[in-house]
Amino acid sequence: MAAGPSDAAPQALRDLPPVPSTSRTGFAEFSVRERMREKLKAARAKAEITLLQEDRSPRPRRLKSIRERKTDFRLDKASDNDKFSEMQEDESHLPSKMKFRDSVKRHKQKSTFQNDFPSAEEAYNFFTFNFDSEPESIKAGARKRNELNEEEEAEEECVETHEDEQEEDETDEDARLVKDDDLFIIGQTAEDFLVMKPADCESYSEQLKKEKEFLFTPSMLAVPPSEKMPGNMQPRYLEDEGLYTGERPFVSQSNQNILENRILRQEQGKEWFGDDGKILALPNPIKQSSTRPPIFSLEEGIAPELETVYRKAIKMTAANQYLVGPGDFQGPFQLDIDISGLIFTHHPCFSREHVLAAKLAQLYDQYLARKQKNLTKLLTDKLHALRNAVECSIDGGDAGVPRPVAQQSIPEYKIEIRQTRRLRDAEQEKDRMLLKTIIKVWKQIKSLRDFQKFTNTPMKLYLRKEEVDQRLDEKAYEAEIQAEINELLEECMEEYEKKMKEYKTELQEWKSWKKTQKSKKKKKKKDIHEEEESVEDCDLGEERVKPIPPKMANSLEIEQQVREKADNCRRKPGEPALIPELVLSGSVTPTELCPRAEVLRREDVKKRSAFIKVLFNAKEVSRTVTRPISSDFRVHFGQIFNLQIFNWPESLKLQIYETMGMSSTTLLAEVFIPVPETTVLTGSAPMEEIEFSSNQRVMLDHEGVGSGVSFSFEADGSNKMTLMTSGKVSNSVSWAVGEKGIPLIPPVSQQNTGIPSALKNIDAIASIGTSGLTDMKKLAKWAVEAKLDPNDPNNAALMQLIMVATSGEARVPDFFRLEQLQQEFNFVSDEEFNRSKRFRLLQLRNGEVAEFRNYKQVPLHEREISEKIFEDYEKRLQERDVIDSKNYLDAHRAVVANYLQKVRESVINRFLIAKHNFLLSDLVNEEEIPSLGILGLSLFKLAEPKRPLKPRRKERKKVTAQNLSDGDIKLLVNIIRAYDIPVRKPVMSKLPQPSKSSRSFNDMFAASPSAQSPMDSPDWALNQVLVRPFVEVSFQRTVCRTTTAEGPNPNWNEELELPFRAPNGDYSTHSLQSVKDEVFINVFDEVLHDAVEDDPERGSGIRTRVERHWLGCVKIPFTTIYFQARVDGTFKVDVPPVLLGYSKEKNLGIERGYDSVQNLSEGSYITLFITIEPQLIPGESVREKMNEMLKKFDTQEEEKLLQAAAKYEAECTSKFPSRKCLTTVIDLNGKTVFITRYIKPLNPPQELLDAIPNSSQTAAELVARYVALIPFLPDSVSFAGICDLWSTSDQFLYLLAGDEEEHAVLLCNYFLGMGKKAWLIIGNAIPEGPTAYVLTLEQSQYVIWNPSTGCFYGQYDTFCPLQNVYCLIGCDNIWFNMQEYDSPIRINFDISKPKLWKSFFSRRLPYPGLRSIQPEELVYQHADKAAAVELQGRIEKILKEKIMEWRPRHLTRWNRYCTSTLRNFLPLLEQNQGKDIEDDHQAELQKQLGDYRVSGFPIHMPFSEVRPLIEAVHSMGVHTIDVSNVEFALAVYIHAYPQNVLSVWIYIASLVRNR
Amino acid sequence: MAAAGSPGVFLLAVNGQIESGQFPGFDDLYCKFCFVYGQDWVPTAGLEEGISQITSKSDVAPTTLVWNFPIDITFKSTNPSGCECWGWWDPARRPGTRLTHTSFAGPQIVVSVYGPDFFGNDVVRGYGAVHVPFTPGRHTRTIAMFVPESTSRLQKFTSWFTGRRPEFTDPKVVAQGEGREVTRVRSQGFVTISFNVVTKDMKKLGYDVSPSDMQNPSLVPVTEGIHKY
Secondary structure (H helix, E strand, O other): OOOHHHHHHHHHHHHOOOHHHHOOOOHHHHHHHHHHHHHHHHHHHHHHHHHHHHHHOOOOOOOOOHHHHHHHHHHHHHHOOOHHHHHHHHHHHOOHHHHHHHHHHHHHHHHHHHOOOOOHHHHHHHHHOOOOOOHHHHHHHHHHHHHHOHHHHHHOHHHHHHHHHHOHHHHHHHHHHHHHHHHHHHHHHHHOOOOOOOOOOOOHHHHHHHHHHHOOOOOOOOOOHHHHOOOOOOOOOOOOOOOOOOOOOOOOHHHHHHHHHHHHHOOOHHHHEOOOOOEOOOOOOOOOOOOOOOOOOOOOOOOHHHOOOOOOOOOOOHHHOEOOOOOOOOOOEEEEEEEEEEEEEEOOOOOHHHHHHHHHHHHHHHHHHHHHHOHHHHHHHHHHHHHHHHHHHHHOOOOOOOHHHHHHHHHHHHHHHHHHHHHHHHHHHHHHHHHHHHHHHHHHHHHHHHHHOOOOOOOEEEEEEEOOOHHHHHHHHHHHHHHHHHHHHHHHHHHHHHHHHHHHHHHHHHHHHHHHHHHHHHHHHHHOOOOHHHHHHHHHHHOOOOOOOOOOOOHHHHHHHHHHHHHHHOOOOOOOEEEEEEEOOOOOOOHHHOOHHHHHHHHHHHHEEEEEEEEEOOEEEEEOOOEEOOOOOEEEEEEEEEEEEOEOOOOEEEEEEEEEOOOOEEEEEEEEEOOOOOOOEOOOOOOEEEEEEOOOOEOOOOOOOOEOEEEOOOOOOOOOEEEOOEEEEEEEEEEOEOHHHOEOOOHHHHHHOOOOOOOOOOOOOOOHHHOOOOOHHHHHHHHHHOOOOOOOHHHHHHHHHHHHHHHOOOOOOOOOOOOOOHHHHOOOOHHHHHHOHHHHHHHHHHOOOHHHOOOOOOOOOHHHOOOOHHHHHHHHHHHOOOOOOOOOOOHHHHHHHHHHHHHHHHHHHHHHHHHOOOOHHHHEEOOOOOOHHHHHHHHHHHOOOOOOOOOOOOOOOEEOHHHOOOOOOEEEEEEEEEEOOOEEOHHHHOOOOOOOOOOOHHHHHOOHHHHOOHHHOHHHHHHOOOOOEEEEEEEOOEEEEOOOOOOOOOEEEEEEEEEOOOHHHOOOHHHHHOOOOEEEEEEEEEEEEEOOOOOHHHHOOOOEEEEEEEEEEEEEEHHHHHHHOEEEEEEEOEOOOOOOOEEOHHHHOOOHHHHHHHHHOOOOEEEEEEEEEOEEOOOHHHHHHHHHHHHHHOEOOOHHHHHHHHHHHHHHHHHOOOOOOOOEEEEOOOOEEEHHHHOOOOOOOHHHHHHOOOOHHHHHHHHHHHHHOOOEOOHHHHOOOOOOEEOOHHHHHHHOOEOHHHHHHHHHHHHHHOOOEEEEEEEEEOOOEEEEEEEEEEOOEEEEEOOOOOOEEEOOOOOOOEEEEEEEEOOOOEEEEOOOOOOOOOOOOOOOOOOOEEEOOOOOOOOOOOOOOOOOOOOOOOOOHHHHHHHHHHHHHHHHHHHHHHOOOOOOEEOHHHHHHHHHHHHHHHHOOOOOOHHHHHHHHHHHOOOEEEEEEEEEEEOOOHHHHHHHHHHHOHHHOOOOOEEEEEEEEEEEEHHHEEEEEEEEEEEEEOO | OOOOOOOOOEEEEEEEEEEEEEOOOOOOEEEEEEEEOOOOEEEEEEOOEEEOOOEOOOOOOOOOEEEEEEEEEEEEEOOOOOOHHHOOOOOOOOOOOOOOHHHHOOOEEEEEEEEEOOOOOEEEEEEEEEEOOOOOEEEEEEEEEEEEOOOOHHHHHHHHHHOOOOEEOOHHHHHOOOOHHHOOEEEEEEEEEEEEEEEEOOOOOOOOOOOOOOOOOOOOOHHHHHHOO
């Protein structure tokens, strides 16, 4: 620092002036600068001075960051390029700043005298200087200058840049300046003779060196202990010496060393070290074990902190128990407390006389009370009455009382008499004693007054003598005594007799004992003489005392006793009756005349006063005025407090205070007042006196006796007594009566008015009715049972209460109210609530009743709601229980329908509840975590060819159902082709026209069928059109038809479009699911007839008539299409077993190419493709959710099993998402049941088995047919698509309705019961969709049964409707199809192969032996043939009416002959199940009705209701024939199977007479 | 509606604006609003739903997002149940019956805020709802906003990564209490809404909603508003 600058500075100085070479400055700016310079001059002088001053003080060291140094560089570079290299050198060896400054200084000294202009150095100094003292102001000054002087600022640019180091805020501004102006400025500096020096940079090492002076880096090395210890002391280890030191908190050794080093640098640093050379430290405060008691959780999975803890309920505080809310129309309730006064029965200021007087008063009160009750008299009367009664019953017993009863009651009476007498005597004695004491006290008072020579109390006792008639009195007295004596005698006699009896028995015993004793003694004496003593000893111990005969009572003795007693407790005869009378008429000695002590006492009394506070529910509500205590120690208040109360009165309390003079107030006593009964009203409430006493101890220095202090009346101080302050508060508490006389009582039991009860405070029983909670009736019952004496005054209150209660005046609530506060919230009364239509509407809507669930805008006014709103609802409610038998011909089915309706309702209710339970997925949309598979798939998709060789069907866009309207949805039916359509029998068309005359059927047709056998005429077969079929699709009464094709295997390939209308225009998912409509696909034969065969104009033209003959149909429910989105496949056409005039074509053997197909199965088939346009999203979610919900709620399955089931399902669906895995289903009660519980061998109806005893094949078919005859009712329709309920087989048989599952379960159970191997197949079939079939193993061949049709198929049957097999269910296991394919043709049904079939119960989870929910055995009702016949008739009638109804413009003739023929024929069909009889039948019919062209067919249906039958008949369209002379024939046959399963055959035919 | 005597409905006109939001850490947000109301309420005029512009935070100190998006709607109703002041009270509810959505029938405004996340995907930043005040005058409400949480850490990560965070199936969920027990949410910012409420015929129908002691119930002092900035 010394040498360097001196070299550098002059150099810089020298070099600076010729800078302009790099300048960009324009001359234009000079003038401005000139002007500015002038201004600057003034400011400069001042700045210089400051600079100089500041310069002297050492410049504080500033750390320079790298960036700052860079700025320096830039500055230099910018100002002068020449200097650049030099700068570099400088930087290397000098702290550049210091050097620079020095040089500036030097230069300044030179330049000041040369010119006054501030040099660049000056300016630099000015700004770079670190003005420690007042940097703000200086800076501000500098700023100002900047603003003022643009030029100067420019000159000082370099300086400014330094400034930026100091002031971060200005960075932007400075930076901008530098950028804009730096070169220009430097040009100016040259002009102004500014000498610029390169900024000095400190080298890093220099910097470090300097830093070392200021900074201290504590070493991390350990400090030798000697440094830490004062003066060569050895470290001392307390722990080694056995003292407790505690564990030091852990600090890492390096940190510790740093700290030690740091501390040691300080003065007195050693103080921080302990004797052991370590830093002083407290022991580690952290405990290793927790001191809080651990909380143990009882339940798993719940954090213990969150666990709920049971606490016993505590009673609500009184403050919360509001009687009623404010603003209630009844208004607040009011309690009137009348405090009339206070009487002290003892007070410290009592004089002795007062004490006596109080005693006297008390006794007198007692006397009065006794007199009022007059128990003696009462008991005496009772005694008399009893005696009379006894006499009566003894004498005659003729007073209507039967003798035995009277006799029986005599001893009772006697006992009663004795008791009463004893009571009476006691009472009499008490009376007498009381009287005596009164007189005694009065005498004491008198003597005291005499003694003290003054009177303090005005009390005087008079004894009034009541003269009595001596003789009468004596007589009564004597009679009484006599009666008593007699009774006593009698009593004694009884006693004597009893005792005598006892005595006799005892004597007997004694004698016998004696005898034995004697005999024993004798024996003993004989035997062992030596032992005599000891024997005697023990004998002596047992020696019995000879009983003493009882004494006969002496009548004289008794008499004496009686008389003595009478003397004691009774007035002597003739003696006047004494009646005491206490009056306050005496005069009190005036104070002047009294001795000093008494005067003092009286003055003291005058000083005293008292007041009473009223506390309601322990809160002071009011207080009386302070009244002086009068000389007779009475305080009169006479104040009535009206308490308006909102809380239930819990307690009422009076606090009695006494004040002495001006100062002290003492609480004398607290008196609790019972809350009055609701019956106690103001006005009728009696004044009551409540006693109180205080344990305060007062000693007075005057005549007053004090309290709690012993004193004596005797002169010698004996007979001491101690009295406590006590007294009585006279008050009354009652419920106020408001205006109009309404009592302001809480409404609990307002009806109980008018029972004044004086005894309620004394008698617990009397206050029973208070709260209105006791059951009055029970009380009355108890009173009757307890034989309460109604005349007993003690019972008066109770009796009255009971009387009121039982007379029905008082309604006692016979319920317990849980929400007693509800009343406060009821803003209208319940009646009004129920009456109001508006409230009812709101309530119903809130309850989500179907009719009102979506009711908008409930009107504000009652009048705006029409009565009609509720009509439907009420009607529905009423009809619920009324079985409407009109629609059902069968009573049982009516009941079932009703039952189903109820199940449906309950399911819907559950659904509504379930709708309010949410899953997370209902509320929150969350992306699933993409699995590797999906990622891979999406990657693979990228590589997919744009135009694949085998294009896949693209999913159509799905449409949510809500925003649709009529006409938007269309049903597309694509009819492709059909196979094996029945062909016309040539006999019908080619029959020679019979002549009108030839009526003999037998002759005509005897040989015709055989003669016209088609086999015989191949020529004809080739030439003739066999059949001209077309298809008509009808849906929702819209009909579409295809063109007519020819031949038994037609090919149409036509698309039909049918509009779809949702019920009520409601296109919601919910509504669509419950559409019951079916798509009918009818196959017809178009037959051309010559219209008028014998028309005269026949030759001119041919008029033909087109007839169509129904051949068969396929029915597909709309819901199937809806759920499946498309129905695609070949369906079996439902061809009637007998088609008149048609036969199966295969016999003809024309189309040889189809032989292979035809051989597989019989019947006609049609290939269809049905879909809905646009595609609707089926509302599966609701259903799934519902199931989910139901699973969550109710189940009796074990949790473990359910978990296993869920796991199994998840595993299966993850592998084959399209295959449905079924483990649990919901039963009719809505409970989740494990599916195998449904499978159990069950007995089929015995009749069916009996029918074909030998052939198991036929029996199986019969059973399948029986099952198929049970009507089909899909759950999706009955439960509005909400859920799929499985009923057990007995329920199913009872309900006689169910869908595929129920049928399948029943069939499977039957097969098991028949000893077959059978399983339930859960799969997918056409047209049903997801369904259940039955699989049986017959002779190593698997057979698939369709339970709802009764058909069966071989495994390899191409026409088997079952398309996919998902899983098999047996009675003890579930097997999930793990094979690649699921078509029954391509899979192996061998469930023993675990690779093909994944079983639910395996070795890992063995079958736990689940109990089946099926019944042990099915009990069948026998077929009711009579009912069937009756039903048959009714249906026939209905159908005939219907057909006539459908032909309103034509005459409908019924051919009775044909009908009867058909009727005879139907049972045959039933018997043969509609097979193999066609030819016979045909022949027979032909035989009988040769004259007619008959077209018709029998329809076979299971019976559920009439409506489907009508529909079926209608859809066949037989009635549509409009030939003028057509006749009809209709026959119905019902075959009854067990359990009321009915098979209905309807044969309908039209006959046209051939001409 | 009865012509002269007593009206059959009362009207509640609400206008105001969704003023601003505070969503620390998020920027470029917009918000949607919709009204949820019970069966007895019908909007007669105005918009039930709306979507605001995207707004960015200002650089200067208060980092509120200002939308100032107007809302203007008029309801008519026959039954005030479920309004802000009557929320607990439903005349048709008897003790023991379930509390259903009809109990919360008064109009509520549901606000949901969206904005881009780190990757530029539009994600939800908050849901919130508040009852439309029922007393005439000016009211300001600040709604605390929240978003549903992912069900697991992994979900959280993937949702962050894919930009598909859990959302409510329907923003209206936040206006009802049903089913909320199955969700977990995290609070995230605030939205301030001001309402100017005018009612008609309420008093005539016996619904006295204005506090008796105050003429002008909740006029927010002007200074208070300023203090926020």
